[in-house]
Structures are given as C-alpha cells and as structure tokens.
Amino acid sequence: MEKLLNELSSECQPAYGVECDVAKNAQVPENLKRSTPLGLPNIAENDLLRHFTNLSRKNYALSTVFYPLGSCTMKYNPLINERIARNDAFNNVHPYQPIETMQSVLEVMYELEKDLCEVAGMDNFSLQQAAGAHGEFAGLLVISKYFKSIKQKRRKIIVPDSAHGTNPASAHGTNPASAAFAGFEIVPLKSELDGSISLDKLKEVLTPEIATMMLTVPNTLGVFEKSITEISKLVHDNGSLLYYDGANLNAVMGIVRPGDMGFDVMHINLHKTFSTPHGGGGPGSGPIGVKSFLEPFLPVPRVEKKKDKYMLNYKKSKNIGKVKAFFGNFPVILKASAYVKALGGKGLKNVSEQAVLNANYMLAKFKDKVNVPAGNRCMHEFVLSPKTLFKNDVRTIDIAKRLLDYGYYAPTIYFPLIVDEAIMIEPTETESKETLDKFVNVVNKIILEESYQEPQKLKDAPINTPVRRLNEVDAARKPILKWD
C-alpha cells in the first residue's frame, strides 16, 4: 500500500523553494489575509519522486498492456507527437501574445482544421472544445442558434435509445446529457437489435419540433447504419439537421465521410481517432465540424488566413460565444496535427481498414463460441453477450476482473445497455495479430473453461492487481473524498 501524501509529510526540507531577489514586501491588510493553516504536506523531492513513480506503477496503461476498451479507441499514442508537444517553443506561448509572434500556433490550428474538413467532408471546424462531450454541447448550441436565427422553434432532439423509462440505451451517455445541457428536450427512438434505425419508427417521432437527430455511425454495436441515405432524407425533409457523434470515426476514415452521408454538424474526439493520449481522463479535444451555412455560428475566435498571415477573427455576428477561455487545448491539437502529417490521406484510410480488419478477425474467432448479437460482421468494434453461457453465478464483471489477472485492461462492459451482459471490444489498428490471438484465447479460456471448472477464481479476481475487488457501495454510502 502506497502511503498518502499527508502520511509522508514530515519536518524535512521540502522539494521546492524560491528565492526572492528583490526586497520582500508582502504585507497585506488583516482583512484580506489568510488566517487558517494551508495544510499542505512537507515532503522531500526524493520521496516525492518515489511516491509518484510507485503510484504510476499501479496503473494498467496503454504503454504496459493491451487496452481493448470498446468505444474509447485506445490506439497507440505515438511518442514523436509527445516529443513535438513538449517543445518549450510551443509551451511558452501566451494566448494574448501579439498575433505576429504566435503565427506557429495559428498555423498548426489552421492546418488541422483544413485536414479535419477533408477527413469529415465538412466545410469548417472549430478546435475550441476541450473534449467530446464539450464538442457535443457546442455543436448543439450551434444548431439551437441556427434555428433561432431563422425564427423556428425547435426544442427537441432525437437520441436513439436514450434510455428513457425502461428502454435500454445504445447512445453514449453524453448524448442525452449534452442535449439536456444545451436546453433541448430528448425524444427517444428505439433501435433494432443490431442498433440500427427503423425508418418507420423514425417517421413517427419526426415532428416539426425536432431540431436534430444525434447518430453514432457506425453505432455502438459496431454496425454501419445501412439506411443512412434514407434517414438523412427523412430528417432533412422534416427541416431538421443531422448530428454525427464522431466517437466511432476510426472505422471509416477515407472510406465514407460524415458530410457526404448528410450530416450537418459533428464532433471528433482527437483523443480517440487522432491518437492523442487519454491522460488518465483528459485533457482531450473535441473539435466540431459544420457545413458552411452553420459556420457563422461557431465559437470565436476563428482562425483565418489572409495572404500569408494567420489571424484571429472575433467579429462573427451570429457566433454562439465562447465555450472555454482562449483557443482550445493546443498541445492536444498539436499532437493530432503531427499524427495527420505522419499518415496523410492514404495512411488514415489504412488506419480504418486495419482497425476494421482487426475487429473482424477477433469477431471471427469468437463468433462460434460466444453470442454476438449484432451478427458476424462488424466495423471497428463488436459486442459479445456471453449471458447464455454463464453458470455458477458468473457474470460479465467477473470476466472483466479475471482479465486483469491475465495482464489485460478489461473491455468496456455493460455497454451498450441494449445488450445483456455486454462485453464491448475495440482492438484498434495498432495491435498485432499475435496480441489479438493471445487475448481471444484468454477470453475464451475464461468464459468456456474457468467459469465452469473454477468459478471461484473468477469471483475472487483480480488477485494480481495492487488491490483486490473494491467496495464501491461503501464508497458511495459513506463517502471519504479527501484525507483528514
């Protein structure tokens, strides 16, 4: 067990210090002065280095294990991108520097916007949003503002399987949350068994109040929406717009473009498709792309190029405002840019082809043994439902925990909610055949052998991790959210 920082604290010489080379002159009036102790720990640098290094070793990370997390696109994070982003020449730029001294930053942003447009079939991109959900929110505000500008009252959004009442969900949880956040009312739409949309059911909910429909293509079961052309026509004939959740863009780069499918607004997660690291939960980046008629509504400032000079344009009359301070998560944008420059159009297409090949290869190895509710083909990810195989009270959570013992991070489990005991696997394109083979063998071994012969092993799992199964109920019932 690694001590907590407050337990490490002693009366030693602490790690950091600062010298003041002018006269100390920090008297402040009593009414403004802090009177309670700071309560910060006092720890030497050597001990701090050990503490945090030891903590890091308690993580399963992409750099140590295979991370087949469905819907999260845990692909290799190229080291060269980190090296470029750690350059002080970029890191020391102040956001309010004169524009002529930050041309490099604007150039990188301008170029990435242009390249994302090409990948997505959109006309413009904004890079300001800090994450996928932030992008959804901004994208929906763009839609809201657009309808206000043409004086139409449309306050409802269709989210397939948005988990209303007892309907289980296939859409990402952020979809309905972002919609509510942006002030919309959610209209649920029950999807088919493979997560696809029924045109008849869609027609029933397409009322004049619908502003947009949010779709993930391919969907969260890894199935491409075969009726997308018809869906697009129905939605647009209704005067509504189509929103693309780009969480699964890794399946279709260079193969089909959201803009060409009829989507008007979309977001991309650079920390999924464009290889930037997840950082244990951020920072990410969630650029939004739009068709040209929505460009005036994008957050300000917009990066523009006049002759050879890059500028920031704050004067957009219809803009939704700002969704965060300054321009966006620049280091993330920079890493994504390095990724695109390494791959180019051809490379990006190859990425999607390999991602889909890897997923189908794994699926082929599973399909005769474990139930796959969405069929024998998938795009970049697929969902297993081993429920019928379970005996001895074994559940999907036990499979996941046992996988940790074998040195794998667990796949996404219990999502999408429309599948019982779901195990959602996304290998990504950066894993070798050998890695996939080994993983499939281990999963099959756990489900088909261990769960029958040694079910207690699964219930007891994990045993090889720094801690064993943790009591989440107690954690929520009697919350301890900081040290004493």
Add this chain to the structure above:
Amino acid sequence: MDYTPQNQKDKKQMLESIGVGNIDELFKIIPNHLKAKDLNISGGKTEQELLNYFLNICSKNKKLISFRGAGIYDHFIPSLVGEIVGRSEFWTAYTPYQAEASQGTLQAVFEYQSLICALTGMDTSNASLYDGATAAAEAALLALRVNSKNRILISSGVHPEYIQTVKTYLENSKAKIEIIPLSDNGRLDKNTVDPLIDDNTAAVVIQSPNYFGVVEDMDALSSAIKSKNSLFVAIVNPLSLGVFKAPGEYNADIAVGEGQVLGSSMSAGGATFGFMAVKKSLEWKIPGRIVGQTTDKDGKRGFVLTLQSREQHIRREKATSNICTNASLNALSACVFLSGWGNVGFSNLAETNISKARYAFTKIKSLDGFKAKFENETFFNEFVIETSKNIKKINKILLKNNILGPLNLSNAGDDFKNCLLFCVTEQRTEAEIDRLVELLAKI
C-alpha cells in the same frame, strides 16, 4: 508511417479466418455512392521529417520575457512535475473505470482533491473540469440547480472570457445574467453590491484577485449574499491563497478557478484545468468525477470513482453535467506541484510574487507619463498602470527587446482606455524588471 504492425502475411491469414477475399468486402455494407474519394491530405512523413517540420514551424517563436498575465501565467514548473506527468503509465492510461487496475491515477486524484480542499478551505473537490472559464460556468449551473432562483450576478471584475463562457453555457436556460460594476478603486463596493442581491438571486460570482489584479474584500461581500440565501461563487487564483483569505474562510459555497498556475505550461492557453470545490451540503450536486476512498476484499485501502449516480453515463439527461473526459493529467501536475512546497514554502512563493510585482509597480508608477490606476489597493502579481504614452509604441519597443509587455486594456471599457495590465511572477528577476523600467523610461 501509420503505426500499424500487421505485415502482408498476417493480413492474408486474417482475411482467410474471416472468410473474405479482401478488405473491401468488410465495407460492403456502405453504399457505393457514399464511398469517399482519396483524401487530399499530404503525409507520409518519417519521424525525423515530422520533427523537423514542427521544429521549423516553432522556430518562428521568439523566446520572450513575459510581463503579461490576464488568466495565463508564466510560473516556474519544477522538474519533478514534468518527470511524473511524463510517465507513460499516467499519460497513456484511460479514465480509471477499472479501479483495481487504475490505483495510481485514482490515488493521485484523491490526493489532488485533498490538496485543493486544503488550499481553498472547502469540504469537497471534484477531479477537475476543463478550465477556469468552464468551471465558473459549471458553478453557475450548480447554483441554478440548488435553488429555484434564476438571477446570476457576475462581477465585472471577472475575466471577460469567463463571463462570455458563462453566458454561452446559460444561453438556453431560464437564468438571467446581470453584471455588477466595479467602483472607482477597481473593486466591488459592498454598498453597490448589497442592494442588487434579491430573493431571486441564485448566485453571486466574484473573482479575487479580479481581472484587474485587485484583491476583493470577499469577507465583507459575503454577508449580504448569505442573508438572501444566494450562493457565493468565488473564482480564485490558487497560488494567491498562500497569502490571501481562502474561500472557506469567507464562507463561499463554491470555489472555482484556473489551475494552470499549479504546474501547467502556458501552451497558448490550454490544455489547463479548472478546479471546483464546494461545501459538504453541495457534494451530491457537483459536476464531473469524484474519487473516494474505500477498502478491498482483504480490507486494504483503495480508491474508486464514486457518487457516480450524478454523472452522464448513469443519469444521462438528468446528470449534473455532460462532462466525461476532464483534464486529469493537468490535475496530476497540480498534485505534484502542490505536494512539494510545504506551508512555509508555498506562502513564500505567493509572497515572492507579491514582492516582485510591488517592486515593479513602485518603479513604473514613478516614471513620467505612468501612474497607478488603483493607488492604494492590494494586489497579488498584477496591477493596472495608466499612461499618457502611446500603448502600441510601448509594446512594440518592448517586443523589439524580447519583452512581452503588459496587456493593453483599451478593450476593457471606457474606464481603462489608456491602461496597461502588468503581470510580474516569481520568474522575473530584478534585472529583468529593471530592464523593463529602463525601456519604459525612454519612451
């Protein structure tokens, strides 16, 4: 270079296992008329070419000595911070959903939460938000959820980009946002603020030190907010809390702010992180992730994501926020940053900022053509100077000498027409400040 490891032999075997002849068959479901043409993106750069390409781009950036702040600050980042956040076990990990395999990130977030609470004097911190501006917006939304009131009062001393972000976030809500003017001394006057707060005021949002560098008398402002049962949202610079009153001391309900000063680089304004800490009574209303301590099967201490029924993946459209990914790695920077000073060292860091800023302030205001805008006010590391000189010329000359001069405040309203916002952090040496003063004196 595309980072895919399969060779031709592997691919052939894989296709055979699937039972298709080529990769195109895997995309059969996509209608032909929708299939994309070749993407027009140049690429194919090797690692070395990539490095050179970007080195070439950023070689245009001059190294500048910064006297500019206004929300993003040039502070020293200890080597330990870079070493720890540079560990791939941290930066390549996902959000810690599988707790047993994520104890490193989880314990670090728990420690981060503890440190933020210690610093702000608040009861409960979340795991971080995107940045200071969105943290302010989330605080306003939190207040609107707690009471059924709909007026949000915001000090005009709040960073203008934060005000814009709050407005964007509240665009489609029923809330009405009203801006409270500052008085002539650059800060809020209790006598102006108190009458504005009515029974329908959900929250009063005040920043200290404010955008113009002035430290607000938060204690004095607190009582009227409380008497109307409104929530007090304090936006604070966490470094300044080494000296100035903490939000917990003046009874704030929600403390938020920009965390960049705690170990993140400026990076053109992002990625940084926002922090949020609240009173115990608001714990279940807080947006975003929270880590809690618990025990494992053997009774050993461990950490998990908790109070998750507030969040989007469980509550969906009824969640406290739509936030999912936050700014975990920057919060880790803050954790490493905050754990190495000790109480005395951290106060000393804050005092050094004040001392150096005062040193510069005293010298600059005594130059011909320059005077203090708010002569008798307390500031942390930023202050406003009014000048009779040509501001554009000032910054042009400074830039020629590799100095990023003060921010021109002419866009901040009529009161600030000929005003400059200077920032002096602990990074600036006596020699650099003297050089700045010398150059200003010649203009």
